[in-house]
Amino acid sequence: MNSEQANTLLKQIGGMNILAISGGRKRLVDGILVLPVGSGYTVEVEYCEGSDTYTVRRVFTRGVKRWVKGELTYVYADEVGEMAYQAHAFRSYDFPKEEAA
Numbered sequence: 001m002n003s004e005q006a007n008t009l010l011k012q013i014g015g016m017n018i019l020a021i022s023g024g025r026k027r028l029v030d031g032i033l034v035l036p037v038g039s040g041y042t043v044e045v046e047y048c049e050g051s052d053t054y055t056v057r058r059v060f061t062r063g064v065k066r067w068v069k070g071e072l073t074y075v076y077a078d079e080v081g082e083m084a085y086q087a088h089a090f091r092s093y094d095f096p097k098e099e100a101a
Contacts, residue, residue: 001031001047009033009045009054013081021088035084041069043087045080048073054080058087 001009006028010018018024021043022035035043044057051074058070075083 001028001033003028005047006033009047009080012077013045013084017081017085021084035088037088041088043084045084053077054083056080056083056087 010026010033013021018026018035022037025036027034027036031046033045035045037043040060040062042059042061044059046055046057048055053073054075054077055071055073056075057068057072060067060069070087072083072087
C-alpha cells in the first residue's frame with residue numbers, strides 16, 4: 001500500500017474512528033497501516049491486492065515479540081471502519097478469527 005492508498009483507507013475508516021482507535025496517531029509500516037491503541041496493542045490494516053479487500057488485525061507487542069490476537073480477512077471498504085473499531089476494543093470485544101461475512 002502506498003501513501004495515496006493509505007489516505008483512501010483513512011477516509012474509508014473515518015476520522016472519528018481514527019480518533020477513537022488511536023487518538024489520531026497513525027503510521028504506514030511496510031505497506032500496512034498501523035494504529036497504536038495502547039497497553040501494547042495495535043490495529044493493523046492491510047490491503048489485499050488481488051481481492052480488493054482488507055485484512056484487519058489486532059496485534060499485541062511486548063519487546064520484540066508480536067502476537068496476533070485476532071484477524072479478520074476479506075473485509076470490504078464499507079465495513080473496514082467498524083472492524084477496525086472492534087479490533088481496537090480489546091477489553092470489550094473478542095475480535096473474530098474468521099472471515100467477514
